[in-house]
Amino acid sequence: MNATALTSVLIWLPIGAALAIWLLPLSRYATGALAVLVSLAEVGIWVEQAARFDFARHGLQFSERAAWFGDLHVSYHVGVYAFSLWLVGLTVVAMAACLAYGFWVGRDRPRAYFGLMLFLTGATVGVFVAQDMLLFYAFFEAMLIPLYVLIGVWGGAGRLGATVKFVIYTMAGSLLMLSAIIVYGLKSGTFDLVDAPPSASRWLFLGFMFAFVIKAPLFPFHGWLPDAYREAPPEVSAVLSGVVAKVGLYGMLRIAIPKFPDPASYYRTAVLAIATAALVYGSLLAFRSADFRGVVAYSSLAQSGLIALGLFSGIGLGFDGAVLQMVAHGLISTSLFLIAGAMERRTTTGEFALLGGMAKGRPALATLLMTVGVISLAVPGSASFAGEFLILAGVFQRAWWWAAIGAGAIVLAAMYMLRLISAVLHQARGSTVDDAALDLRPGELALVVPLVAVLLALSAWPAGISHHSFAGDSPVSAVKGQFK
Amino acid sequence: MIRTPSIDWFALTPILILLGSSGLALLSAVLAPKPMRRAFAASVSLLGFASGIVASVWLYVDSSAGHTVIADSFTRDRWTALGQVILCAVGLATSLLAIEHVPAWSRGADPARRDDHIAEFYALLLACTAGMTFFVGAANLMTLFLSLEWFSIALYVMCAIDYDLEGSLEAGLKYLVVGSFGSAALLFGSALVYGATGSITFDGIAQSIGARGLDRNALLVMGLALILAGLGFKSSAAPFHMWTPDVYEGAPTTVTAFMSAATKVAALLLTMRVLQTALAGDARLWTWALAGIAVASLVIGNLAALVQRNVKRILAYSSVSHAGFMLIGVSAGTALGGRALMYYLIPYAAMSFGAFAVVAARERELGVPVTLDNLAGFGWERPFLGVAMWFFLFGFAGLPLGGGFVGKFYVLAAAYEHGWAWLVIVGVLATLVSLYYYLSIVRSLYMRPEEELRVAAVVGGAPAREAPLHVAVGMALAVSVGSLFAVQPLIDLARDAASSLPF
Numbered sequence: 007m008n009a010t011a012l013t014s015v016l017i018w019l020p021i022g023a024a025l026a027i028w029l030l031p032l033s034r035y036a037t038g039a040l041a042v043l044v045s046l047a048e049v050g051i052w053v054e055q056a057a058r059f060d061f062a063r064h065g066l067q068f069s070e071r072a073a074w075f076g077d078l079h080v081s082y083h084v085g086v087y088a089f090s091l092w093l094v095g096l097t098v099v100a101m102a103a104c105l106a107y108g109f110w111v112g113r114d115r116p117r118a119y120f121g122l123m124l125f126l127t128g129a130t131v132g133v134f135v136a137q138d139m140l141l142f143y144a145f146f147e148a149m150l151i152p153l154y155v156l157i158g159v160w161g162g163a164g165r166l167g168a169t170v171k172f173v174i175y176t177m178a179g180s181l182l183m184l185s186a187i188i189v190y191g192l193k194s195g196t197f198d199l200v201d202a203p204p205s206a207s208r209w210l211f212l213g214f215m216f217a218f219v220i221k222a223p224l225f226p227f228h229g230w231l232p233d234a235y236r237e238a239p240p241e242v243s244a245v246l247s248g249v250v251a252k253v254g255l256y257g258m259l260r261i262a263i264p265k266f267p268d269p270a271s272y273y274r275t276a277v278l279a280i281a282t283a284a285l286v287y288g289s290l291l292a293f294r295s296a297d298f299r300g301v302v303a304y305s306s307l308a309q310s311g312l313i314a315l316g317l318f319s320g321i322g323l324g325f326d327g328a329v330l331q332m333v334a335h336g337l338i339s340t341s342l343f344l345i346a347g348a349m350e351r352r353t354t355t356g357e358f359a360l361l362g363g364m365a366k367g368r369p370a371l372a373t374l375l376m377t378v379g380v381i382s383l384a385v386p387g388s389a390s391f392a393g394e395f396l397i398l399a400g401v402f403q404r405a406w407w408w409a410a411i412g413a414g415a416i417v418l419a420a421m422y423m424l425r426l427i428s429a430v431l432h433q434a435r436g437s438t439v440d441d442a443a444l445d446l447r448p449g450e451l452a453l454v455v456p457l458v459a460v461l462l463a464l465s466a467w468p469a470g471i472s473h474h475s476f477a478g479d480s481p482v483s484a485v486k487g488q489f490k
Numbered sequence: 491m492i493r494t495p496s497i498d499w500f501a502l503t504p505i506l507i508l509l510g511s512s513g514l515a516l517l518s519a520v521l522a523p524k525p526m527r528r529a530f531a532a533s534v535s536l537l538g539f540a541s542g543i544v545a546s547v548w549l550y551v552d553s554s555a556g557h558t559v560i561a562d563s564f565t566r567d568r569w570t571a572l573g574q575v576i577l578c579a580v581g582l583a584t585s586l587l588a589i590e591h592v593p594a595w596s597r598g599a600d601p602a603r604r605d606d607h608i609a610e611f612y613a614l615l616l617a618c619t620a621g622m623t624f625f626v627g628a629a630n631l632m633t634l635f636l637s638l639e640w641f642s643i644a645l646y647v648m649c650a651i652d653y654d655l656e657g658s659l660e661a662g663l664k665y666l667v668v669g670s671f672g673s674a675a676l677l678f679g680s681a682l683v684y685g686a687t688g689s690i691t692f693d694g695i696a697q698s699i700g701a702r703g704l705d706r707n708a709l710l711v712m713g714l715a716l717i718l719a720g721l722g723f724k725s726s727a728a729p730f731h732m733w734t735p736d737v738y739e740g741a742p743t744t745v746t747a748f749m750s751a752a753t754k755v756a757a758l759l760l761t762m763r764v765l766q767t768a769l770a771g772d773a774r775l776w777t778w779a780l781a782g783i784a785v786a787s788l789v790i791g792n793l794a795a796l797v798q799r800n801v802k803r804i805l806a807y808s809s810v811s812h813a814g815f816m817l818i819g820v821s822a823g824t825a826l827g828g829r830a831l832m833y834y835l836i837p838y839a840a841m842s843f844g845a846f847a848v849v850a851a852r853e854r855e856l857g858v859p860v861t862l863d864n865l866a867g868f869g870w871e872r873p874f875l876g877v878a879m880w881f882f883l884f885g886f887a888g889l890p891l892g893g894g895f896v897g898k899f900y901v902l903a904a905a906y907e908h909g910w911a912w913l914v915i916v917g918v919l920a921t922l923v924s925l926y927y928y929l930s931i932v933r934s935l936y937m938r939p940e941e942e943l944r945v946a947a948v949v950g951g952a953p954a955r956e957a958p959l960h961v962a963v964g965m966a967l968a969v970s971v972g973s974l975f976a977v978q979p980l981i982d983l984a985r986d987a988a989s990s991l992p993f
Contacts, residue, residue, distance in 0.1 A: 075978050115870070143890075144895065151889055154932075155932075155936065159936055165937070169937075189914070192906055192907060
């Protein structure tokens with residue numbers, strides 16, 4: 007097979023599988039098994055692509071281009087840069103774990119459920135590899151549709167309110183982005199992201215950024231986040247915070263910063279300010295949060311802020327760190343939500359007041375939660391320590407006080423994560439914790455352990471990502487050259 | 491001795507085929523024995539529309555150089571022919587949908603009366619579509635008015651055809667009264683335009699405006715305004731939309747499905763033709779007027795839809811807002827606007843027809859008007875129809891599940907190209923608002939709690955088997971999704987069609 011087709015395969019294989027699942031009258035078991043197999047195949051294809059990827063070469067690789075509608079110069083143009091490769095990897099790995107979780111817990115209406123999850127996989131990969139603005143937008147929106155139904159049908163009691171908020175927030179942002187895309191594309195005479203020349207228009211920059219800060223989200227655009235993360239089924243929350251939130255940050259890296267260099271530096275202070283606000287405010291809320299998912303949700307807000315801090319530092323270290331941290335946090339947050347789901351199945355709740363003492367007699371759960379928690383709070387030697395360090399070192403070169411605030415917030419991360427671990431695992435046994443509640447079963451271990459293993463591998467060799475995200479040694483020049 | 495003009499019979503084939511089939515269907519109402527009547531009339535109708543499609547495709551291929559025929563009263567060009575293809579396709583789908591159409595009064599009443607009016611229904615459907623296929627090609631004010639009345643009168647009767655159905659007669663009467671008002675406005679406007687320019691052919695009007703510098707002439711401007719109002723009634727653009735929700739709600743859903751798709755296609759295509767060919771000299775005026783009408787439609791349609799509970803009313807207001815979107819394309823007055831309109835109409839007609847067809851399916855199994863409440867759980871009970879509705883609704887909302895996405899993109903691009911960035915923002919905000927009511931239907935389909943589902947199931951009973959309806963919905967789904975992927979070929983068609991008009 008032609009190697010450049012790998013990118014398209016990564017998008018269309020899961021979407022095709024989704025169609026097959028919707029059309030074929032498969033049994034519950036066969037549906038889940040097919041979906042998990044497809045998601046594992048995605049991981050395999052991605053590994054193949056990564057193995058063939060030439061990290062020394064500049065520019066787009068595995069690219070494919072075909073006219074979509076020529077009169078406005080819109081094309082189906084996909085391809086990967088090194089940093090998109092890592093995000094695609096994050097997507098396929100996290101989606102495989104989440105799909106397998108859905109299979110393990112046996113979701114109702116399996117054909118609808120697994121079809122939507124696979125559709126989501128394809129759309130998310132599509133966002134990360136689209137090199138045409140309208141195509142990017144199409145995938146960006148296509149992600150929303152399965153998420154809306156997944157939360158609305160399989161979510162908790164308050165799911166309807168959560169979906170309305172989620173959809174209205176994200177669409178408000180993305181429709182402004184659509185108008186920005188129309189204006190930018192018609193002005194530059196092409197909708198191609200690689201060919202389109204940089205623009206100095208502040209309005210266009212704001213149009214794009216508005217969509218991205220809502221998706222990421224950054225303070226004060228996070229109104230949809232707590233409800234959506236709490237009401238969604240755990241594996242969907244995992245996808246939301248682990249993968250979908252990264253789309254907003256990826257958009258900043260791929261479009262907002264390289265295509266609008268002047269507006270980006272004009273608004274740098276403002277973006278750094280709301281990123282810092284997200285970091286500090288998110289950490290504080292996470293510390294005050296009364297339940298497991300609340301902590302993880304708000305910590306995602308904080309992490310989005312931290313990553314945006316790295317991206318908008320405009321310094322090479324910041325870019326490197328941001329990409330590494332996107333992947334690391336994606337894996338951490340996916341694992342945490344899956345563990346939260348496993349725990350809620352045993353205790354029916356995530357409220358700290360009703361939990362406690364779960365470590366006793368459940369070594370696997372305790373070890374895994376402890377490991378992920380410790381990596382998450384950026385203990386030296388962990389992947390997220392490397393990411394956060396690079397980000398802070400980058401933003402320090404911009405101005406020392408941003409780094410000082412960021413470093414302070416990392417202390418807060420330690421506080422909320424240790425509070426979570428102690429409230430769940432230690433302390434007196436909670437009223438909902440039954441001695442009969444089992445430790446993690448082999449099936450659940452099989453989902454989370456690989457994620458943790460990847461995290462540990464990244465902790466051992468963070469340079470694997472941070473030195474392999476931008477061709478050559480200078481991310482800043484790569485961004486200036488718009489990656490070409 | 492009266493000199494008769496030479497007649498290009500080939501240019502009239504689609505219309506003649508439809509008229510002939512209409513006559514045949516009408517005869518079968520009297521001659522065919524009752525047990526066969528439904529099948530016979532339906533076959534005549536299906537065959538008629540299929541041949542209509544073939545004829546108009548042929549005309550499209552064979553009319554690369556557009557010209558007027560029959561003493562300059564009808565235009566043979568690709569704009570007409572492509573419009574005729576769409577209209578006949580909608581007619582074909584409606585014929586399928588109508589096969590299982592049972593007038594409400596036969597429910598529990600006399601089953602012998604079940605097939606009483608079916609042949610007349612098909613005859614009217616064919617005659618109405620024939621009128622529309624003539625309408626899109628009208629080349630002077632006389633044929634314009636004549637064909638408008640031709641298809642309108644057929645529609646008035648179709649709306650009232652289930653005269654025992656609650657609201658059907660009312661819908662027919664309301665449409666008749668308001669529609670006549672619209673026709674009167676159009677006729678008066680035509681008279682004023684004739685008075686000002688001394689010509690009734692579109693080309694003659696344009697020449698007269700250009701040669702005599704009439705673009706500021708008060709009579710002409712008044713006439714233009716009245717013509718816009720008259721056509722606005724037919725395309726149900728605000729503020730001429732007042733009849734739309736009531737008529738769409740009251741008319742039998744089969745008829746609503748047809749008129750929401752076909753009337754809009756015919757009215758908008760002709761609006762663009764009249765403005766571009768006859769009144770291009772006044773473009774400065776009507777671009778702004780249409781932009782105003784478009785904004786009004788977007789605002790009123792979307793806001794009014796938010797508070798509705800009846801699904802047909804929601805869709806009716808949504809059709810008002812889509813008229814607004816498509817009028818953006820018309821108002822741009824550019825070639826890009828022309829192909830934006832032509833492209834948009836294809837997925838729009840499919841989605842609109844399909845959505846009403848799904849509503850019809852629910853209505854047939856419940857026997858009561860479909861509301862957001864009794865739609866609960868429908869998506870799980872009838873997976874195919876539910877998923878199709880899901881696609882139509884997200885397509886309406888402009889999410890990339892169908893050609894509606896590309897259509898909106900095109901009309902907004904046309905507005906921007908015209909220099910109206912503000913109109914892009916209005917369109918985008920309108921889309922955001924529209925999401926709320928489209929999603930409320932999706933919520934009803936899939937996300938109601940279990941206890942409500944059981945209530946609905948008791949009312950609903952066993953789902954009916956309706957193969958023709960499924961085929962019709964499947965066709966609509968294929969067009970609506972396919973137009974997302976096959977943008978290039980469709981845009982090429984639309985570009986060729988739009989090149990028939992002088993931009």
